[in-house]
Amino acid sequence: MAAEEAAVRAQAETVRRLKQDKADPDEIAKEVSKLLEMKAQLGADEGKHKFVLKTPKGTRDFGPREMAIRERAFKAIISCFKRHGAEVIDTPVFELKETLTGKYGEDSKLIYDLKDQGGELLSLRYDLTVPFARYLAMNKITNIKRYHIAKVYRRDNPAMTRGRYREFYQCVNDRRILDGMFAVCGVPDSKFRTICSSVDKLDKMPWEEVRSEMVGEKGLSPEAADRIGEYVQLHGGLDLIERLLQDPKLSQNKLAKEGLGDMKLLFEYLTLFGITGKISFDLSLARGLDYYTGVIFEAVLLQQENEHVEEPVSVGSVAGGGRYDGLVGMFDPKGRKVPCVGVSIGIERIFSILEQRLEASEEKVRTTETQVLVASAQKKLLEERLKLISELWDAGIKAEMLYKKNPKLLNQLQYCEDTGIPLVAIVGEQELKDGVVKLRIVATREEVNVRRESLVEEIRIRTSQC
Amino acid sequence: MAAEEAAVRAQAETVRRLKQDKADPDEIAKEVSKLLEMKAQLGADEGKHKFVLKTPKGTRDFGPREMAIRERAFKAIISCFKRHGAEVIDTPVFELKETLTGKYGEDSKLIYDLKDQGGELLSLRYDLTVPFARYLAMNKITNIKRYHIAKVYRRDNPAMTRGRYREFYQCVNDRRILDGMFAVCGVPDSKFRTICSSVDKLDKMPWEEVRSEMVGEKGLSPEAADRIGEYVQLHGGLDLIERLLQDPKLSQNKLAKEGLGDMKLLFEYLTLFGITGKISFDLSLARGLDYYTGVIFEAVLLQQENEHVEEPVSVGSVAGGGRYDGLVGMFDPKGRKVPCVGVSIGIERIFSILEQRLEASEEKVRTTETQVLVASAQKKLLEERLKLISELWDAGIKAEMLYKKNPKLLNQLQYCEDTGIPLVAIVGEQELKDGVVKLRIVATREEVNVRRESLVEEIRIRTSQC
Numbered sequence: 051m052a053a054e055e056a057a058v059r060a061q062a063e064t065v066r067r068l069k070q071d072k073a074d075p076d077e078i079a080k081e082v083s084k085l086l087e088m089k090a091q092l093g094a095d096e097g098k099h100k101f102v103l104k105t106p107k108g109t110r111d112f113g114p115r116e117m118a119i120r121e122r123a124f125k126a127i128i129s130c131f132k133r134h135g136a137e138v139i140d141t142p143v144f145e146l147k148e149t150l151t152g153k154y155g156e157d158s159k160l161i162y163d164l165k166d167q168g169g170e171l172l173s174l175r176y177d178l179t180v181p182f183a184r185y186l187a188m189n190k191i192t193n194i195k196r197y198h199i200a201k202v203y204r205r206d207n208p209a210m211t212r213g214r215y216r217e218f219y220q221c222v223n224d225r226r227i228l229d230g231m232f233a234v235c236g237v238p239d240s241k242f243r244t245i246c247s248s249v250d251k252l253d254k255m256p257w258e259e260v261r262s263e264m265v266g267e268k269g270l271s272p273e274a275a276d277r278i279g280e281y282v283q284l285h286g287g288l289d290l291i292e293r294l295l296q297d298p299k300l301s302q303n304k305l306a307k308e309g310l311g312d313m314k315l316l317f318e319y320l321t322l323f324g325i326t327g328k329i330s331f332d333l334s335l336a337r338g339l340d341y342y343t344g345v346i347f348e349a350v351l352l353q354q355e356n357e358h359v360e361e362p363v364s365v366g367s368v369a370g371g372g373r374y375d376g377l378v379g380m381f382d383p384k385g386r387k388v389p390c391v392g393v394s395i396g397i398e399r400i401f402s403i404l405e406q407r408l409e410a411s412e413e414k415v416r417t418t419e420t421q422v423l424v425a426s427a428q429k430k431l432l433e434e435r436l437k438l439i440s441e442l443w444d445a446g447i448k449a450e451m452l453y454k455k456n457p458k459l460l461n462q463l464q465y466c467e468d469t470g471i472p473l474v475a476i477v478g479e480q481e482l483k484d485g486v487v488k489l490r491i492v493a494t495r496e497e498v499n500v501r502r503e504s505l506v507e508e509i510r511i512r513t514s515q516c
Numbered sequence: 517m518a519a520e521e522a523a524v525r526a527q528a529e530t531v532r533r534l535k536q537d538k539a540d541p542d543e544i545a546k547e548v549s550k551l552l553e554m555k556a557q558l559g560a561d562e563g564k565h566k567f568v569l570k571t572p573k574g575t576r577d578f579g580p581r582e583m584a585i586r587e588r589a590f591k592a593i594i595s596c597f598k599r600h601g602a603e604v605i606d607t608p609v610f611e612l613k614e615t616l617t618g619k620y621g622e623d624s625k626l627i628y629d630l631k632d633q634g635g636e637l638l639s640l641r642y643d644l645t646v647p648f649a650r651y652l653a654m655n656k657i658t659n660i661k662r663y664h665i666a667k668v669y670r671r672d673n674p675a676m677t678r679g680r681y682r683e684f685y686q687c688v689n690d691r692r693i694l695d696g697m698f699a700v701c702g703v704p705d706s707k708f709r710t711i712c713s714s715v716d717k718l719d720k721m722p723w724e725e726v727r728s729e730m731v732g733e734k735g736l737s738p739e740a741a742d743r744i745g746e747y748v749q750l751h752g753g754l755d756l757i758e759r760l761l762q763d764p765k766l767s768q769n770k771l772a773k774e775g776l777g778d779m780k781l782l783f784e785y786l787t788l789f790g791i792t793g794k795i796s797f798d799l800s801l802a803r804g805l806d807y808y809t810g811v812i813f814e815a816v817l818l819q820q821e822n823e824h825v826e827e828p829v830s831v832g833s834v835a836g837g838g839r840y841d842g843l844v845g846m847f848d849p850k851g852r853k854v855p856c857v858g859v860s861i862g863i864e865r866i867f868s869i870l871e872q873r874l875e876a877s878e879e880k881v882r883t884t885e886t887q888v889l890v891a892s893a894q895k896k897l898l899e900e901r902l903k904l905i906s907e908l909w910d911a912g913i914k915a916e917m918l919y920k921k922n923p924k925l926l927n928q929l930q931y932c933e934d935t936g937i938p939l940v941a942i943v944g945e946q947e948l949k950d951g952v953v954k955l956r957i958v959a960t961r962e963e964v965n966v967r968r969e970s971l972v973e974e975i976r977i978r979t980s981q982c
Binding site: 075084133140162229417448491 | 528531541542544546548549550551552553569570571572573575576577579580583584586587598600601602603604605606608609610611612628629630631632634635636638640650651652654655660662667669671693695698699700702705708721743765768769770771785788789804847849882883885886899902903906909911913914938943
């Protein structure tokens with residue numbers, strides 16, 4: 051570095067002297083250019099030790115391989131939304147801070163705020179639900195089935211569960227059943243939401259710990275906690291719903307009764323769809339967020355079966371949602387309610403599962419869709435390659451070529467092996483004379499001469515078979 | 517509102533009295549539920565007048581129609597990238613603040629910073645180029661052809677040009693030609709970047725204003741400014757390049773000579789691709805950002821031809837980019853350079869043009885891909901509709917149904933007219949008895965009975981023709 055600095059100083063001295071001597075302006079300009087270039091290089095060098103090269107905490111890049119996997123997952127998800135007639139919307143990555151205020155209960159501290167640089171106070175969106183409710187209220191929309199694919203931002207430390215998963219499973223419950231249950235268990239009304247937050251931890255903590263949080267930290271009576279403990283271990287299907295509708299206490303609670311009635315209807319529809327086997331009505335499901343008002347649900351992964359474990363253990367939620375009938379009304383000037391129900395899919399977790407599976411399977415993931423590499427058999431054919439690839443591009447064929455002026459044929463074939471390109475279109479002097487292109491099928495090493503005017507059609511046929 | 521508050525207070529009093537009287541716990545729980553519900557409603561109402569319902573300044577929502585248009589544009593762009601063998605990457609929406617520091621020159625003041633909430637200092641990305649350079653340096657990648665579709669954030673007030681455009685046009689120049697030109701015109705080396713910024717304004721201001729900024733604000737000598745003025749009005753093709761290579765001053769400048777040499781090669785390739793007619797070598801093109809080191813280019817829209825205007829006027833850039841060989845080195849611990857060249861497409865502007873065109877054409881934009889509506893001809897057929905739609909979904913058919921229990925047939929047909937669904941599968945009592953479904957073609961009003969087991973195939977055939 052010291053040597054480079056000395057060189058810049060020497061060059062600056064040269065420029066000074068030339069100017070002093072009133073030398074030829076072009077000569078001066080030339081040396082100034084050189085000095086500028088050296089300074090720029092030095093400046094770049096100086097900057098280089100000052101920072102750590104990383105993405106912000108909790109974020110990651112997606113390289114081409116990761117993106118190929120992520121797009122597979124998106125494709126499956128989007129095709130499901132489209133199959134059910136959903137429309138897509140998009141909203142800005144940040145919202146007015148006050149739009150998010152008061153919507154997330156205890157989670158509000160995890161919101162990213164933007165710096166006050168003059169103008170409006172802004173926050174990054176924390177979920178897609180509150181912006182959606184804002185969108186509905188703003189545009190006075192009362193009927194829409196929408197999907198929305200976008201990142202959300204939370205200042206927490208996501209613990210990425212890794213491991214092998216046995217299967218997906220859906221849990222459902224209803225906030226009204228929970229609230230009714232709290233009421234009949236003797237939870238004071240002021241403690242409903244905080245006790246609900248404790249119940250929400252049952253997927254990560256054993257009941258004993260949750261109970262001690264309820265009694266110790268949150269001041270619930272041990273009797274009430276024990277009554278809750280009896281309920282939250284219940285899970286089942288229509289049979290459990292029927293039983294609870296007969297429960298002498300719960301059946302007297304208006305909210306619980308409403309919730310159980312709707313849950314029964316839901317299970318009747320699930321029966322028609324033939325999927326009751328995948329769904330469990332689970333009284334311990336609570337969901338963290340404040341805004342749910344009715345049915346709530348989660349899709350969870352169960353751990354790979356293990357002889358040491360008796361019951362399958364949930365290792366994490368990959369999707370979740372519920373009914374939030376009050377949220378849009380919070381944005382409407384006249385408080386008009388718009389009933390809503392939605393699900394959020396945690397693509398990051400699904401992605402990491404897909405990634406593990408692909409690693410295990412050693413499947414080669416292609417990161418491009420290139421159908422053909424335009425290659426040359428001899429030197430001095432750059433212009434011919436450019437002409438041919440231009441023809442292919444114009445015909446809609448996905449084609450690549452190496453950028454070197456005179457690449458070796460072996461390197462060009464190797465590139466196809468590495469990237470999974472199935473075909474090579476080879477131009478050589480003889481082929482040019484004969485008006486043909488040699489088409490090589492990478493997998494079989496078969497080579498055929500194809501008339502130039504038939505090449506596009508031949509490539510289409512051969513790649514539609516792949 | 518006052519009445520609602522009074523009602524809540526009365527209900528709270530009821531609860532207090534019941535508790536005081538040690539009434540039946542279930543009775544208390546019931547009244548508490550009621551109180552909670554009333555409070556929640558009141559809270560929602562209270563929040564409603566406090567804020568303005570809007571998206572942050574400079575941002576907008578995209579509803580289903582806008583998204584359908586945007587996705588059309590994306591599809592065209594992505595298919596072009598894929599045709600040329602590009603891979604896709606993604607990076608986080610924010611970067612460490614220091615990653616962005618010192619990369620944008622005078623534009624740095626437009627960066628959105630996040631609030632310091634403890635931990636790292638973060639900024640929203642300002643472009644996709646700097647995060648890409650950070651990604652390359654971090655992963656030691658020296659060869660990649662990538663595309664990246666994402667939003668970037670700038671604290672300016674984008675003036676959205678509206679109007680009719682005649683055609684796209686590409687301008688090219690080279691930073692080395694510009695810098696050589698500045699040198700031979702007698703611009704002091706310390707003023708290169710700021711004079712370059714002035715030249716960049718030539719697409720929005722006449723030369724006279726730019727000249728007075730150079731001389732007045734930036735202290736350039738009038739003679740130097742006038743020499744620049746002569747160069748920047750030049751534009752042309754290979755002929756102009758040849759002429760400048762003969763220019764007694766410019767041809768003596770090392771940087772300019774390099775730039776002109778590469779420009780000549782570029783035009784030779786453009787000739788092979790047959791697109792020189794769409795490209796203008798334009799000495800006034802400067803590009804605002806600091807990091808460009810070689811060729812720079814812009815795709816601009818020219819105004820609709822107008823008899824009152826002699827030369828077509830550029831009304832805005834829809835894409836731009838250039839070579840930035842120094843940027844990755846700024847992130848590399850050893851300053852290793854990775855040559856890069858890239859283009860950024862301004863999708864917002866392209867989108868607003870597409871939107872105008874669609875409005876003018878009155879073309880109906882579909883926002884879903886639904887193939888068939890499952891409808892019922894009589895009442896009490898909700899379960900039959902659910903069964904049929906479930907079969908269709910399982911077979912991969914895109915299907916919808918109305919959510920009402922007993923919708924009128926007319927309303928179901930109207931829904932198809934409104935949303936562009938081409939087919940209706942109607943279940944009725946007679947059809948169920950006969951084991952058929954009545955398939956109605958919305959456009960022609962033709963109706964045919966299709967055996968239930970052939971329905972999926974029939975829908976596939978009929979919608980592949982659409």
